[in-house]
Amino acid sequence: MSEPITEADLQAYADGVLPAERRAAVAEWLAAHPEDAERIEAYRHLAQELRGTYQGVLDEPVPDRLMRSVGAARARRAAVMAAWIAIGVALGALAGWQLHELRPGALPAAESAAAMAHRAAVAHATYSPEVRHPVEVGADQEAHLVTWLSKRLGTQLRAPKLEAVGYTLVGGRLLPGEHGPVAHFMYQCNRGTRVTLYVRSDMGSNRSTAFRYSREGAVDVYYWVDSKLGYAVSSGDISKELLLTVANAAYQQLNPP
Amino acid sequence: MNESQRLVELIPRLRRYARALVGDRATADDLVQDTLERAWAKLHLYRRGTDLRAWLFTVMHNVHVNRVRAARITDPLEDEMPELAQRAPQGDGLLVRDLDRAITRLPAEQRAVLLLVTLEEMSYEQVAGALGIPIGTVMSRLSRARDKLRAMMLGQPAAAKLKLVK
Numbered sequence: 001m002s003e004p005i006t007e008a009d010l011q012a013y014a015d016g017v018l019p020a021e022r023r024a025a026v027a028e029w030l031a032a033h034p035e036d037a038e039r040i041e042a043y044r045h046l047a048q049e050l051r052g053t054y055q056g057v058l059d060e061p062v063p064d065r066l067m068r069s070v071g072a073a074r075a076r077r078a079a080v081m082a083a084w085i086a087i088g089v090a091l092g093a094l095a096g097w098q099l100h101e102l103r104p105g106a107l108p109a110a111e112s113a114a115a116m117a118h119r120a121a122v123a124h125a126t127y128s129p130e131v132r133h134p135v136e137v138g139a140d141q142e143a144h145l146v147t148w149l150s151k152r153l154g155t156q157l158r159a160p161k162l163e164a165v166g167y168t169l170v171g172g173r174l175l176p177g178e179h180g181p182v183a184h185f186m187y188q189c190n191r192g193t194r195v196t197l198y199v200r201s202d203m204g205s206n207r208s209t210a211f212r213y214s215r216e217g218a219v220d221v222y223y224w225v226d227s228k229l230g231y232a233v234s235s236g237d238i239s240k241e242l243l244l245t246v247a248n249a250a251y252q253q254l255n256p257p
Numbered sequence: 258m259n260e261s262q263r264l265v266e267l268i269p270r271l272r273r274y275a276r277a278l279v280g281d282r283a284t285a286d287d288l289v290q291d292t293l294e295r296a297w298a299k300l301h302l303y304r305r306g307t308d309l310r311a312w313l314f315t316v317m318h319n320v321h322v323n324r325v326r327a328a329r330i331t332d333p334l335e336d337e338m339p340e341l342a343q344r345a346p347q348g349d350g351l352l353v354r355d356l357d358r359a360i361t362r363l364p365a366e367q368r369a370v371l372l373l374v375t376l377e378e379m380s381y382e383q384v385a386g387a388l389g390i391p392i393g394t395v396m397s398r399l400s401r402a403r404d405k406l407r408a409m410m411l412g413q414p415a416a417a418k419l420k421l422v423k
Contacts, residue, residue, distance in 0.1 A: 008396040011403070012381075015374060043403045046356070046410070047375040050277070053356050054376060057273040063286060066272075069293040070264050131260075131300045170301075192298035 005029045010036065014043040113209050113230060115178070117223045120198035120232030121216030123175055123184055128194040128236065135171030135186050145172050149183040153201040155229065159185050160197070160253040165246050167195055177202065187246075193237035195246050203230045211251060213240070222247035226255055260300060263309050264293065270310070270377065271317060277372050278321065280361045288324065292317040314377070314387040318369065325365065359409040367402035370395055 005026055012018045013026045030037040127134060137145040142159060150157045152174055159169055167187035175182040177200045185197040209225040220240050223232035231254060233247035271292060275285035296303075296316045303312050360368060366388075373384045374395075381399075385392040 042407050050375050054273045058269045
């Protein structure tokens with residue numbers, strides 16, 4: 001004797017997903033239970049009618065706004081790529097100028113901070129369009145990420161909490177800097193715009209700079225130096241004003257009064 | 258083919274499901290738009306090689322639950338999710354039939370299961386995965402949804418509860 005027929009079997013029968021043997025057993029059972037047979041037949045009929053009712057939606061033209069919500073990220077990637085090229089040229093020019101005029105490390109704090117803004121913009125343009133691999137270590141391992149980057153930079157780092165201004169941590173990665181490793185944190189808002197925080201610990205300065213702004217191609221950067229630590233907050237996706245709000249929130253947490 | 262192209266290809270199916278789920282066209286497309294934006298933002302979390310359609314429906318389910326929660330008007334005695342929007346008045350086209358009105362009267366969680374099984378023709382396992390519920394719950398919701406729907410179409414009250422048919 002086979003397994004008793006359950007309600008789940010009847011549903012699966014109505015959906016036509018039972019294996020042949022079981023299907024035969026259910027059919028046989030239904031032949032002896034006309035009320036259930038009628039009910040299951042009604043279910044099949046309803047399913048057909050349901051598919052028929054909504055079939056037309058599949059053939060409707062997709063509204064532009066829906067196409068745009070997928071296309072937005074592609075457009076952003078193209079914009080950031082253009083920014084990257086612009087910055088690349090600027091950075092090349094800057095590097096040449098540095099080699100000519102100055103030995104590395106001899107830059108006054110303000111000028112080396114400006115060079116950092118360029119590098120931060122390049123890092124932003126490189127990594128922020130990444131859909132699949134934006135970070136090396138994800139925010140699900142935030143404690144590990146911060147410990148690792150702190151160890152490599154030789155100083156205790158923190159990933160600021162930017163939820164209050166609409167950004168959550170995606171994760172971070174280690175980057176090569178001018179003279180040593182750099183920490184790079186990525187944040188994202190619920191519409192997919194990204195902001196990155198670039199942190200270096202080799203500013204070689206015992207001074208601090210004020211909060212500054214620089215536009216690097218299509219990337220906006222706010223940056224500041226706090227003794228040996230240099231910070232830059234970059235984005236190419238959002239307005240300068242909104243980025244200022246985000247950068248300020250990071251600044252308040254990283255440099256508490 | 259990359260994920261963005263496949264995402265675009267799946268838009269009509271997302272729209273079909275959303276239309277049946279929430280009723281009117283504008284609200285359904287709002288739901289699809291929120292889903293696509295969220296899917297874009299979260300695409301790095303999608304595991305390549307797994308079923309993108311199932312993942313998208315999971316995203317849509319989460320977005321829908323959040324939207325409903327945000328729109329919820331407190332009704333502590335009601336354990337079914339309330340409707341996001343009132344149905345459009347009759348006469349706005351082919352889709353206004355008795356069946357689609359009956360569907361929007363199903364409890365939301367039963368409606369989701371019924372639509373994924375019948376419209377999307379997902380396996381019960383896929384439905385369980387997309388909605389984050391055990392397969393037994395899929396089966397019981399499916400059974401209740403059909404029972405209610407059939408009763409509505411016949412103009413009769415649904416049978417009181419699910420039972421094991423010997």
